[in-house]
Amino acid sequence: MGEQLAWRRSDFFDSSSNLLREFCDVLFISPNCAQMGVKVAITGGSGFLAAHLIKRLRADANVDEIRTIDRKPFRQLGTIDDCPPSSVGFPPLIHFQCDLLDVAKLEKALDGVDVLFHLARKAFEYLFFADQKALNDRYSRDNLEATHSLLNTIFKCSVPRLVHVGETRTKAELAGREKCGKILTNGQPFHALFLRPTFVYGEGEKRLPMALKKVAERHGEINEIAGPSNGMLQYIYAGNLASIMAESMQLLLSDRAENLSGTYFYCMDDTVCTKFGEFCGPFVHALGHRMGPPIVNQWATLFKLFIEQQIRSLCGWEVTPGGDFSAIALRFLFNYAIGFSDRTMALNLKHRSKRGGRSEWTKRTADWIGREMGEAEEAKEVREEQRQQKKMETEGEEIVRRLG
Template sequence: MKIFFSFATNTCTDCPPAMENTRTDTFLITGGCGYFGHRLASSLHGKGARVVLFDTVPPTKEVSEDFVFVQGDIRDYAQVERAVAGVDCVFHIASYGMSGREQLNRHLIEAVNVQGTQNILKACVEQRVSRLIYTSTFNVVFGGQVIENGDESLPYLPLHLHPDHYSRTKSLAEMAVLKANGTALQGGPGVLRTCALRPAGIYGPGEQRHLPRIVGYIEKGIFRFVYGDPSSLVEFVHVDNLVSAHELAAEALTLEKQHRSAGQAYFISDGRPVNNFEFFRPLVEGLGYPFPTLRLPVSLIYFFAFLTEMIHHLVGPFYNFQPLLTRTEVYKTGVTHYFSMAKAKAELGYEPQEQNLDEAVQWFRCRGHGKKSHSSTLGRFLLNILIVAAFAAIALSFLPVVGS
């Protein structure tokens, strides 16, 4: 484990202006050097908090000179215990297997999401940390079924119904975190108070997981079709709204707020259900590309994703390719599921600010993206036909031959 008490000599340009020091708490952020972790750290620091970043890799962006970076792995309890020592509150956002080929690495997903969370809980109790906020996911209740304006009374999706290991392990981890609420801290007095936030898909300028993958598909000419019912609705959450929700949840765990969020889970989004592909239309067109007009059924894309996963299972040990889509990604983007923010608003004071993709479009354009397509309408039409034919051929090849 390495500790750097001064990782940079100046503050990053993304950080908010410094504010009067009104809070002296020390916050540990697991996965703190990732996109969301960095934004949360910058916001906390701007409000006067002390911040410890715990991650397997150093920050890729410049951070404040008084941040503490602890290099370590949540799968190693000794490293977790040393990182947690002396902090007042833990934001546990580190996870693995959210999207793409990561979703197919079952062993690592289990080790990080389940065992890693157990390590965090144990360290909080032994190091007398009284507050823990866990970053969960919509997926703990969603597995491809239609959900309209769901709330926190929905039961967990039965573990065997999850189409991917990430969602299953996030459910297990969230259950463990909420069950740990009220656990006596070692040496007493005091107890550990926990809560969980279930965010929608995160977006914002500089997001490095979903948006670059989509832009890559656009620029390679792969984004030639959409799928699912055009009336299907999903949700997203801007990174700044998610930061706000985490700060409010941490505050709601304090005595001053009567520990009102203790033992609770909250759905977090922008609160504006939208068709998945319409949400990304400003990004596609903002970069100068035509928006696809070809629409395919979810069932066909899901079957294609299933076959892709099977192929990856066979060849993955030799060639770990990036699947175009996984089954979970098809469900998450093509099947209606959105949730009420009523509980988060009432108990946390959460008020999402209206956001859009304009900043993200500018972020990509400033980095050389946005080349216009010069292909003809006829050319695009013929390519669309070829794509549909390819999907159909793959599907038909797996159907039983009549008379065989």
């Protein structure tokens, strides 16, 4: 295992947090008030995180109906939830294919909803795109404009509860927090909780594996940046985040909603930070590629990449086949050391991720990547033969050059 950087609570703090939460529950906070017939809606309902959440919600006897909202057709990941949308004994799944900026369709989707999970957003792009303006416009449209449209429709349709899942301190989250406690059209108060997950992974997540695959296809391997504290990040398995979302819903349905409304939680499986190269290694291998030696001269590499990508942006050049990490993504994944505290989550939620469970969750994810995105054995052998042939040719040319 690689070097690790820890921001871990002491055992005493961990136990005292539980005692404090239970003490508050008993003395002045009512226990969760289970409500029968709860109708929930999920934006980004065709995404991988929604699939994990749907699996969790369909096991909740209090959920009466699940609505998914997405621009794309509904896509169910069979490896996560094998129950068809109309399974007997499970709440029905109803899909609304619409854009969050299409207010008329959005109003129909939110009519009568008790709890809304907002998962839809333009996620972080790992790969470099020459047209940076178009990429920035998509971020603004899908994250900020879409959330403003959703909040306006929430108040018009009187949706009383929101669980917002997003990135750290975004303008979209701040817009939602400003609405907490305000009165809806029907006279009820609006309450919301805001989850800030760290690096999310799990079955169904294709964006990171696809980026790793394209970079490996272009460069032959994935190289991390050398250094004891480079690329130190925290992670959370999508199934565990789904449990946190479901518990957040129960908090909003309880008498604690008014006290907690507007609160944000950093969500992670462990406060210990792990090098990204160590974390993503099993995924790279599942794709049929390999991790290369660490980059020692990081600043020269980053400067060279920055200059190259600036030139490509000015000229509008894209690279095919394969791709490159953007300079921002490379620094975030392999250069930065980022850690958050889970204190607020520990004080307010009962969820605790299984200690030592990440190896199991990583294996599940790697197995899924291998099945869905990995190369067939024959293709791997052909590619390896081509790589070895190219290496021999390069070495031969170098020998000839030296002798000549």
